[in-house]
Amino acid sequence: MSEQRTTPKTVMTSGVIYTLLICYLVITLFPMLWLFMTSLKPSGEVFDAPFAPPAVDALALDNFSRAWTAGSFGDYFFNSVLVTACTVTGVVFIGAMAAYALARFAFPGSRALLFYFLGGLMIPLQLAVVPLFFQLKAMGLLSSRVGLVLVYIGVGLPFAIFILTGFFRSLPKSLHEAALLDGCTEFGAFTRVMLPLARPGLITVAIFSFIGTWNEYFLAFMFLSGEGSEALRTLPLGLANVTIVSQYKVDWGMVFAGLVIIVIPTLIIYLLLQRHLTKGVTLGAVKG
Known part of the structure; x- marks a missing residue:
């Protein structure tokens, strides 16, 4: 049984596929992570620092x-x-x-x-x-x-x-x-x-x-x-x-x-x- 040879073309194709999959993963997960982070912020911080993570010592659990x-x-x-x-x-x-x-x-x-x-x-x-x-x-x-x-x-x-x-x-x-x-x-x-x-x-x-x-x-x-x-x-x-x-x-x-x-x-x-x-x-x- 002949072994499958790795060529530059297959390496490039795999790299493109993995890059697209990683991008899709980020696009899918980021809104969810942002939603959970924002739910732990006081209302005033939602627009002041929309993409910053909430401060650990000031989580708005209320x-x-x-x-x-x-x-x-x-x-x-x-x-x-x-x-x-x-x-x-x-x-x-x-x-x-x-x-x-x-x-x-x-x-x-x-x-x-x-x-x-x-x-x-x-x-x-x-x-x-x-x-x-x-x-x-x-x-x-x-x-x-x-x-x-x-x-x-x-x-x-x-x-x-x-x-x-x-x-x-x-x-x-x-x-x-x-x-x-x-x-x-x-x-x-x-x-x-x-x-x-x-x-x-x-x-x-x-x-x-x-x-x-x-x-x-x-x-x-x-x-x-x-x-x-x-x-x-x-x-x-x-x-x-x-x-x-x-x-x-x-x-x-x-x-x-x-x-x-x-x-x-x-x-x-x-x-x-x-x-x-x-x-x-x-x-x-x-x-x-």
């Missing part, structure tokens, strides 16, 4: 306590956790059932139904706001967590069905048949056999659903803007409300502390589940 209490980020955090948890659960479970039915059972109109669901990926949210507003109003769900969760689930289902349909199609049919022969019902075969095998896809859908719901502002602003909905605001809405809490004089220390409170859960979820993300998207999209 930015976080003021954001949590005076800025009501504690209440907003609870609302975001509740809405996001319900949304992720609904999107994953309903999306898995719909994708399983479309992937495993042939019935008239199944292909058209699949394309109908996938059509939701091409519809801008702005076009759906007005009919959704009147629909929720007619159902008495406007300015409520239930209404917002239902909207989020509807928005997240097309992507979930797209990913999970590919996963269920890639699973051997013999496993489904063996489960039925062993006495499982269709629902039992789905929950006990097929669903655990689609775990990478389920995790992928859960990650995207979590990130999209946790950081979502537009729909929450539109459907939680009624009278008495102040206590139902999620973190993005609460962050936008900081100027009002600060009596129209923006407390930048509180703002950046609030941003850190929003960002940390997303980072934790991504770091814990990142190895499933690429695998899930690749398998679901390619085999779908």
Whole structure:
């Protein structure tokens, strides 16, 4: 077996690739580091020395306590956790059932139904706001967590069905048949056999659903803007409300502390589940 020879061309190519990767790493990490550093500065230092690290002996840790209490980020955090948890659960479970039915059972109109669901990926949210507003109003769900969760689930289902349909199609049919022969019902075969095998896809859908719901502002602003909905605001809405809490004089220390409170859960979820993300998207999209 001949050894691969190192030539000046390959060395130069590798150098260019590593340089680009290092630049990308810096571009990605610098805003995050700057955000965390700024959240530890007093408001007066945010503009006086925007890129200087905070003084170790003068860390403004009270930015976080003021954001949590005076800025009501504690209440907003609870609302975001509740809405996001319900949304992720609904999107994953309903999306898995719909994708399983479309992937495993042939019935008239199944292909058209699949394309109908996938059509939701091409519809801008702005076009759906007005009919959704009147629909929720007619159902008495406007300015409520239930209404917002239902909207989020509807928005997240097309992507979930797209990913999970590919996963269920890639699973051997013999496993489904063996489960039925062993006495499982269709629902039992789905929950006990097929669903655990689609775990990478389920995790992928859960990650995207979590990130999209946790950081979502537009729909929450539109459907939680009624009278008495102040206590139902999620973190993005609460962050936008900081100027009002600060009596129209923006407390930048509180703002950046609030941003850190929003960002940390997303980072934790991504770091814990990142190895499933690429695998899930690749398998679901390619085999779908």
